Amino acid sequence: MAANPSAPAHPPSAAHDASARELIAARGGRVTRTRVAVLEVLRASHQPLNHDQICSALEGAGEHHDRVTLYRALDWLVEQDIATRVAGSDRAWKFELVRHHGHRHAHFHCQRCGRVLCLEEVEPALCGALPSGFSLAQAELVLHGACADCNAPEAGTEHQACL
Amino acid sequence: MAANPSAPAHPPSAAHDASARELIAARGGRVTRTRVAVLEVLRASHQPLNHDQICSALEGAGEHHDRVTLYRALDWLVEQDIATRVAGSDRAWKFELVRHHGHRHAHFHCQRCGRVLCLEEVEPALCGALPSGFSLAQAELVLHGACADCNAPEAGTEHQACL
DNA sequence: GCACAAATGCTACAATGTTGCACAAATGGC
DNA sequence: GCCATTTGTGCAACATTGTAGCATTTGTGC
Incomplete structure (x- = not known):
């Protein structure tokens, strides 16, 4: 879906105040169950989460999502600059929302x-x-x-x- | 491990001027083919190497070493503060010699x-x-x-x- | 040279991530 | 609201990186 061009394009820093659905749509991506769920999990967390933690969080909420689909949803979020990858202490990536663009922490x-x-x-x-x-x-x-x-x-x- | 107490313990910063064999012996470890070979490869490199690169370097030198043995030799070197682990861009660890102790680069x-x-x-x-x-x-x-x-x-x- | 502990070299396995492909679902046009 | 198209999902299989268990070999001190 070509994001509604009349809507003000959400700047990246808006990740914390636009709804998950709007944020996804603004990037021209399809608003799917998995992307919305993953985005909300990341938003609710104050620390980077690895794939497994995200998966557990979703299962805890009664939602089942395929492992591969999660990877792909996360890849998409990173590609869209909505989320970033952080190298963890083990060899698993952790993901977190981009909340403060241009501010390196x-x-x-x-x-x-x-x-x-x-x-x-x-x-x-x-x-x-x-x-x-x-x-x-x-x-x-x-x-x-x-x-x-x-x-x-x-x-x-x-x-x-x-x- | 009880390093030979009569031998002057090599300080970590000596990694670049003691021979590989001496360095290993000074830590009370056995001087084995694999440890010596791995240490020399690391010493010869000016950049952190991952397990695969070390393995290739050894194969290139005509030496075959088991994958698992390399991991264990590297673990030992890290444990002895002779080498350090660096998180790479992929999920593989990279290893490098500790050359300048106390100097963070x-x-x-x-x-x-x-x-x-x-x-x-x-x-x-x-x-x-x-x-x-x-x-x-x-x-x-x-x-x-x-x-x-x-x-x-x-x-x-x-x-x-x-x- | 011998005995013994440490290290090696297998195999098997676990964790993390990727690829390919058929199927389902989100979107846009009608 | 219905349909066609395109995107995303779900499954199985596979690749890579690293670990565990265990029998065998090797380095060391005597």
Whole structure:
């Protein structure tokens, strides 16, 4: 469906206030059960989810979706810049909504509970310059350590805080 | 493992000037064909290599090593802090020697030729602070873009250089 | 050289992701 | 509302990456 041209094209940053159906339609994609469901799951989550977590979330909501279809729906969302892929600690991709376009934030991977959180307030930066001739399209910063929950006094031994 | 206590323990940063055999022995590990071969391949490379590339390099040298044995040798090297794992763009791990202990460098992933390079002169930094309660053990910065080779004038269209 | 623990080399298996293809469903035109 | 077209889905099969179990071989200390 060629997105209704008279409707104002939703800018990418609108991912958080347009309805899932509108967002999909605005990209010229078909509004299907799977895409809507996946998008809502991603929107409801405050951390990147891997394929398996998304699948479970959908099953929990009583909806069954094929594994392959989920992969394809996620691929489409990434292709449309609605979602992004984040490399997880295992070899599975994690997906999250693009909420703040143009704002690069870092990810924090908790080595104790395994969660990956978005650190909205931390932005990747470089000390030093790229070698000449290199051009940069994207930067990906992943911090590894322990999150506040796992760092709570009774949670166990302390960890080194460096950098 | 109880490394020979009378031998001066090689500090991790010695990885680039001790022979592979000495380095392995200093960690109290057995000096085996596979470990020596893997270590020399990693040492000879200026970029992180995945399991498959290491395997090919060994085959090219006329040595056959079992897939599983390579994984285990690499695991051991990582465990001993002789090598580190780097998450690649596909879901395969890449491995590289620990050459400069305590010096964090970033990795550059060329989106055209697929190579991953170590940027010795670029160090990850943060703009903004970690939320309270969080502790940091390690930071991983991966830059995506085009390398100098792929960026050469005749190589094609220009890329945006931002950040 | 011998004994023993560590490492290797198999096979089998698990997890993650992709491809091909028939079928179903979303859309647009009527 | 109905139909044709095109897109997306669901299934099976397969590819890649990595792990587990276990018998055999090899490195080391004596």
